[in-house]
Structures are given as structure tokens and as C-alpha cells.
Amino acid sequence: MKWLKRLVIAFFSLGLLGIGAIVAAYFYVLPELPDVTTLKTVKLQTPLRIYSSDGKLISQFGEKRRIPVHYEDVPEQLINAVLDTEDARFFEHKGIDPIGIIRAAFILVTTGKKSQGASTITQQVARGFFLTRDKTYIRKTKEIFLALKIEKALNKEEILTLYLNRSFLGNRAYGVGAAAQVYYGKELNELTLPEMAMIAGLPQSPSAANPIRNSTRALNRRNWVLSRMLEKRNITQALYEEAIQAPITAKYHGAVIDLYAPYISEMARDYLVEKYGEEEAYTGGYDIYTTVDSKLQMDAQKALRNNVYAYDERHGYRGRTKVLWSDVQPDDEEIKAKLKQTGSFQGMYPAAVLSVDEQSAKVVTAKGEIYELPWDGIKWARKFITNKRQGKAPKLATEVLTAGQQVWIRNNGSIWQLSQVPLVASAIVSVDPHDGAIRNLVGGFSFYMSQYNRVTQAKRQLGSNIKPFIYTAALEKGYTLSTLINNAPINKPDTRQGTAWRPKNSPDVYGGPTRLRVGLAQSINVMSVRAMRYSGLDATIAQLVKFGFDPADLPRNESIALGSPSVTPLQVVTAFSTFANGGYLVEPYFIERVESANGDLIESANPTLACTPTATEPLLADDPFAAMANELQSEVPEEMDSTTPATMQCGNEDSRFAPQIISEQTAFLITESLKSVIWGGGDWSKGTGWNGTAWRAARVVKRRDIAGKTGTTNESRDTWFSGFNPKLATTVWVGFDDHSQELGRTSWNANGAKDQISLAEAGAKTAGPAWNEFMKDALAGTPVEPTKTPEGIVSARIDLATGKLSRKTDYTTRFEYFIAGTEPTEYVTEQEEDNSDIFIDKSEEEDLFQ
Known part of the structure; x- marks a missing residue:
């Protein structure tokens, strides 16, 4: 009894000492323990994502890939896999697992090694958010007390959600949502049981057990997770047997980009970095929705690319990129290895010429794919001499290609053809004339080749x-x-x-x-x-x-x-929008709204509207456009003052309104003239017909609501086409980045199409085709906008030769528009009719300044 009494006293003393030690340890680390209630509003580091206006992902920036998920969105079997592997008693304990601690202590005493951490999921959350991974006693003490505090501050579902979203799972993937996308290219609800088990096994060894880097160890880890699920009766024996037989299917999947638009995404990235700083922009989880329409953006990219290829190819073939062999053909693997040294881009692929027949050739790509290039894909390749000179059209493929050459090939939509990297540059941009929203923007042929944004930077x-x-x-x-x-x-x-x-x-x-x-x-x-x-x-x-x-x-x-x-193309398209919207200078913008990681609206655009305010109050003094608008208002003629009824009113008290820089009547008259640039005039059956410089647009777009203007500088160094309909304004520019280079001219190609472009490059022929193709696709399916004649416009029949009024109604006259009060008052005389010639110019050769 004496020894028993002593033993009880000893255990009681040890208990008191233990409690005292715990209390002492608690008060020792208390000043260093953070406030765990911050976990309720924790901001997970998520990447910056940029979208089109219709919700297509354009780009993603940030070191950490994370797709935050809610607890209810995580499949039950994935939760089971994680808990069975990491913390089977998670929903029973209060933050720490005494059994696990005793087990870890026993191993430490018996082996002297700290191989068992005994950390619950709650402790791992504490460590992940507040502590380091150093295996020290003081860190472990802090971890335990933080876990206890976390369990009081958050419920189990909230704690588990933090764990599932916070854990690093390899390959820059943080959280199970990102891991599902990175390894399998799937949403969580699309994962199979073996895939869930694979992800559940990653938190402890995200690198060593990574299925991409170490498939053998990853397979063992996955099967161990499945065995734990079987042991805990969360799967049946049949499911287990089936799952462990499944092969490793994981491979790296990048962010699922729905719309490739690098120039606009770079503009959005620059905007957010400048506003919030690089670290906050890349980790704050912001979602930027741009004004870009995904269909119009794809249409613009296709039109620009096709036009650049067309210009480049009609000026001739510059030859192979290199020679891979001249005598003995290497084996297939060696050829592929050499081709892999050159990356593909913009739909062009490096290829090796295997053989050449009279009017065809066989090539192989870096993937070992063999294609035949038919004569239609080769015959364009007459020799390039200078931008102004080309060689004779080839008659045989052997004049162009030789076995052993490395060349570029591309699929033009119908066949595989010989290609080359274009040297000419181009840009295209469209805006909504009514508020300045940029609907598409392509700053160059290839962002891979040059990140220089010619829409905004090239003057x-x-x-x-x-x-x-x-x-x-x-x-x-x-x-x-x-x-x-x-x-x-x-x-x-x-x-x-x-x-x-x-x-x-x-x-x-x-x-x-x-x-x-x-x-x-x-x-x-x-x-x-x-x-x-x-x-x-x-x-x-x-x-x-x-x-x-x-x-x-x-x-x-x-x-x-x-x-x-x-000037820049963006300045040009903004200026041309003025004619489309009735005389208002809108302010171009490309960011529609910015949202936080939680979906809260951070900022939204308040564009300038091309219309008359519904309210009659003057613009506020602090409005940046107020001074300009008021100054311009003083210059408006009396017959068009503010008492004149507006043809379009819009907006509300929070709206910003674009200044009206020209009258609606002047905008209408210029638009009518720009329609003649496309449709010409006169009567061809009577021999008085004439073409405008952009007559090709009429043949391609085939709409009467389009207007435009060609533009070519001296020596054809810059070519332009700018035009619009009431809903969309677009500018295209083509030239060389090196301003000293001329776009040159081309001779007739005997192998070319009947409607091929030749002679001097000019706005109508060099930039115009891209505008024509884009506007045809962009406006397809939309109704033709009827001509709306504004108040203050009258029409009168005039004599075509003199511009005076005419009483005739034949081909020598036409109805013309005038601002009321400016129409002619004098009629043409018979003598003037006899002595005048109708101006006719049937030449299709564009002048150098078109």
C-alpha cells in the first residue's frame, strides 16, 4: 500500500507538472500566436484571369495556379480519400489527435527520429497559414495551440475547405480544383475514383509522388490511398480491385484558354499591375472582363493573318530555312530531333522535305507526320528578289524544293502548302462607335515574334x-x-x-x-x-x-x-467612329469590369456615350469633357443649337457623354461620300460609271451600309483602310516595322488566280483585303442598317458636271444631299450642258496617297 500510495502521488505530481508545462508553454507562445479569426476572411493567392466580354478566358497570370472551390462542390469520394489518408478522425477530434500524438512520441522514443508528425488537418491548416515547416518543438507547440483556437473559430467544413484549397499539390497547382485541371484537364465533378485517389495522395509528397515526374512512386501512393479507403469502408472490394488496375493518365494541362488574344490581355495585365502593383495583381485573384467580343476577335485575327500571308506570298519565296541533309537521309528519329529545335507558331510548322516530284512534294513534321504538298500549295513560290521584283513563276516543284531542306508548311483551310515567316507587319482594331468599346484588337501578325502592339504604340x-x-x-x-x-x-x-x-x-x-x-x-x-x-x-x-x-x-x-x-491605328479608328455615330468623339476603352476573387465588383467602365443626354442640365464642371463640350457648343451654328431636337437621347445622371465635335449633318455628308469610296457612282450602261478607290469592298462585303477610306503614304511605306457601318468601326494598317522599307509592287504571276493583286501596293490592295474579309464575317447575319437622314438635311437633283440644279432626270443628274440652306439655287443652262464633260475615270490603278 505504501508503494501504491507513492506511485499515485508520483503520477499526480507528474500530471500537475504536465499541466503546468502545458500552461507555461501556452503563455510562452501566446504573444506569438496570430489571430485565427483572420481565416474567416482569408484571401487565397489566386492568379489574375482575363476574359472576353462574353466570358471566354483569354489569359492567366500568376505563379500559383489555384481554382478555389466550395465545400459542397467537392465530390464526396474525394473528401473520403483525403480524410482516410490524412486524418481519419477529423470530424471526431477537437483539433488535435491524442492517439496520433502518442504514436509519434513512441516512435521518437524508440527510434530517436521525428518521422511521424501526428498533425491533423486542422494542424496542417495552422502550419500552412501561420507557421513554417521546420520540425522543431516550439513550432509543434504553436501548431497545437493554433489548431485548438481554429477549431473554436471555424466549423469543420470551413477548416476542410481551407485545407482543400490551400495545399500545394505539385506543378504550381494549389488546391484540389487546380490539381484536377493541371493533371487531368477536368473539373472536380469529372474525376474518376483513381484520379481522386491520386490527388488525395499528393499533399505529403507533391514532388516525390508526382504522377508526371515519378509515375511508379505515384502509382504506389495512389494504391495506398485506395487501400485506406477500402479499410475505412468508403469503397467496396470490387471498386478497389478495378481502381488499382487503372493506368496513370495524368499529364500536364495548361490553363484552358478559350480565346487567344495576347495583345489585349497584355494591355489588361499592364493596367492592373500599374494600378495595384505586381504582387497584388498576380495573387489577388482578380478577374478582368474586357470589351473584346470573342467572335469578332477571332474574325480579326483570321483576316489579318490571311492578308499578311497573301502579301508575303505574292512578293515571292525567300527559300528554305536550313539544309538538314544533302546526301544520305538521316533516320526518322534524327530528323524529328532536328525539327524539334524549331518551334511552331501561328499555324506554321517546321518540316523536312523527304522527296520532290514534278508537281508535288512529301514532307515530315517534328511529330513524324508525313504530308503531301500538292502543286496548288507550291506554285505560288516564285523567287523573291526585292520587295519590288519577283522571279518567274515556277513550272516544276523541283524549281522550288529539294530533299533535305527544312521549310515551313501550313494548312490553308483546304490543303497543306509551302509557307514562310512573313516579314511585313500589320494591325487591326474595331470599336463600337456609340461608346468607344474596343471589340477586337490585334497588334501584330504574331505575339510570339514581337510583343510590340502596333494598334496603340506604332505611330x-x-x-x-x-x-x-x-x-x-x-x-x-x-x-x-x-x-x-x-x-x-x-x-x-x-x-x-x-x-x-x-x-x-x-x-x-x-x-x-x-x-x-x-x-x-x-x-x-x-x-x-x-x-x-x-x-x-x-x-x-x-x-x-x-x-x-x-x-x-x-x-x-x-x-x-x-x-x-x-498617328496610331487606335487614334484613327476612334476618329472614324465620329462619322458613324453622328459627330461624337467617344473615348476608346477596353476594360468592361474588374471583379475580386469572391466575385465582388471592384470597378466597372463608365464610357462616354455618343448621344444627347436625356437631361438638359449642362455637364458638370469637373467632367473632363465639360470644357471641351461647352467650347464646342459655342461654335455650333444657330440653326443647330441646343433647342434642335436630338435624333438620339440616352444615358442617366451617372453617364458620361462624348463631346459632339462636328454636327450630325456634317457627319452624315462625309459618311455618304465614304460610301461612294466603295460603291462609286454614275451609270456604267451609259458610259458615265466610275469606281471609288475601295471598289473591292463592294464585291466582298456586299452591304450598302458600309463606308470607308483607303490610305497610302508616299513610296507605299504605310497602307490603311478605315471604315464602318453604324454598329462597328474598323481600321487596318499594313507596313514594315522598319519605316525605311517600302511595301513595293508585284508583277503578274502566271500561276496566280485571275483576281490576283498586282502592281504597286496601296491601301485598297494591301490593307483593304483584311478589312473586307473581317467586315464580311463580322457583319454576317446582322441586318443592313437603313440610311437615317438627320434633321436639317435636304436633297436636290443636280447636274453631275456642274453641280448646279437640274430639271433633267436622266443619267447626267443625281439627287445630292445638302445641309438645309446650302443647296444650289442656280440651274444649269443648256450651253453649260453642251460644253461640259461628265468626269469619268475608269482606271483601277490606285493613286499613291489613297
């Missing part, structure tokens, strides 16, 4: 794309569409140039007095210069500034009338 000479703005100034000063401007050589030089600058038409042909509508539609140079002289250089520059062009980019000489200013 290039505008060429004849500037002429609609030149004529706008003339219209507002008193010219009409029927005003005759002398289409004759200019002999009076502009002294500001410093030299005797005498602009010429191209071709160097002059037709005498010509109506303004025809002069704009046919891009006649001397008429543009004379129209600018009528308005005055200062007034013209002031008008261009209203359209959003930077005064610093506008030279103070007459070359401005032919497009010497350098």
Missing part, C-alpha cells in the same frame, strides 16, 4: 486616310458635296515646306473641275490640297485636333492634306 503616316477630316473642315466652312474643286496641277508651291512642294495625282492625270464627292471617293490629291487651302491651314489643324489627333503630330504645312501626320 505611322496616315496617308489619304486623313482626307475625310480635311473635307470635314471644308464642309463646315461652306463647301457642299456638289461643290466643284479644280482637279488640275498645283503650280503655287507651299513656302512652308522650304522647297517647291507641288503635289501631284497618281497616276498623274487631271480631270478639271470635279465635285467634292467624287474627289473624296477617288482620293484625288490636288483636290484635297485645294480644299485645305479653302479652309485654311490653322482651321484644318484645329479640326484635326477635335478628332483626337495630337497637335504635336501635325506638321504646319500643306503636306498635312495628303496625310503626312503620324
